[in-house]
Amino acid sequence: MKRRGLIGALAAAIALAAVPRRARASTPRLRPPGALPPGAFEQTCIGCVRCAEVCPTGCISFSSPLSMEQALPFIEPAAKACVLCMKCTQVCPTDALVPLTVDRDVIAREVKMGQPVLERSRCLSWNGDGVCRLCFHVCPYPEQAITLTGPRASPVFHAEACVGCGLCEEACPTLAHAIRIEAPRGP
């Protein structure tokens, strides 16, 4: 009797040990603002969905297919971006999202959801198809995270001043989203 339980537990452990390689190989995802660095975040978040429940834009979601990511919140800015209200950080029970106040300077200092990466060949202002500037207008840190340059007011992104909220990615009108926020890589 005892042996059967042990064998079952061992089999379960081996089956679960097969999962992580896939989970780690998948592309990292944008976490809500104030999230602990990758690695620490996965260890601390208990998937209680409070952050998503209080998010006024509904940008925080959970993946539905079978994976270790299932209970971890993520943001897909191309669909819906974060407006930096910091409500999610204030309800997190385990401080996987460090509580922050809604203060421009605090957010600029503490929040780093990802890195902006611009594909200039797709950007309307860079490839000569228009003078769009939408990203500049939605950016919460204009003239710091985004500056405009040249005759068509082409955007230049400054990663060091960017908090990675993804509002530019959401606003970008090109089908392929010329600007993307890349999530930080795991340890």
Place this chain on the structure above:
Amino acid sequence: MARRPLQPLDFTLRHGKAWQRSRLAFLTFSVVLTVGLPLWHLRALDGHSRWSGLASLFPTAAPPFVGAPTSILVWVVELVDPAEALAVAMFRGPSWVLVWTVLPGVALVMLLGRFFCGWACPYLPLLAISNAARWLLRRMGFEPMDRRLPRVTSRVVLVGVLGVGAMLGVQVVPLVYPPAIIGREAFRLVFTGSFGVGALMVLGAFLFDTFVSRAGFCRSFCPGGAMFSVVGTFSPLHVHNERSTCTDCTACHVVCSLGQSPMTNRLDSGCERCGKCVAVCPTKALSWKVTR
């Protein structure tokens, strides 16, 4: 075919009415909260989904509670499930935040044993359906299997889940713990209109309980239940059988989902304090006792 003389649904809960009413009220509150909170939040945010109509029954003011069954914020009081808090503490070290959030629950479980399982788990309605399905199957002539895994299984699973989580560097408890899954899936259903894979995992637990082992998931696989059993080992609240009035009718054995043995006074920390045995006892031989 050998038929057992008594079936779970043959019983009416005669005695201990106050206990059963309190339990069902508490359980109803818990289930309504699990499904109602996402709806209320959707309403407060003025969001739209397939369930907006149902959500419009709720007030527009933000609800006083935030969270899922295993981690809920009640005004300013944080309540987090001990199994999940332990898994977090394993990685991050014990912090005051964690201690405060588990303290109320742990204190209650130390006093009342594994009562959350019988009083608050949102899986209980499904378990009731599973038990009814087993009864129906038996009526139709199929004897459903009732595998009893050794008692130690639940502890092995708890340690295994924590160990696998530590190996992978991920919280595994929320992935396999039915109340956590149900809370998440309720949120997903209300906000996006569809279930995720968690619903399949709950369905798996339901099928296991129905066809393989009665309440087998709760007894042998639930990491949260195992944690409550461990924390509530020294709970002073027990069902006591007054042997002189007992007629050995086994009604209490049959009604118990968790394989406890009130008739022979052999109960362990797996007892969820639901009191159904006390309620069905025809001679009132069973009663609640506070012992040391």
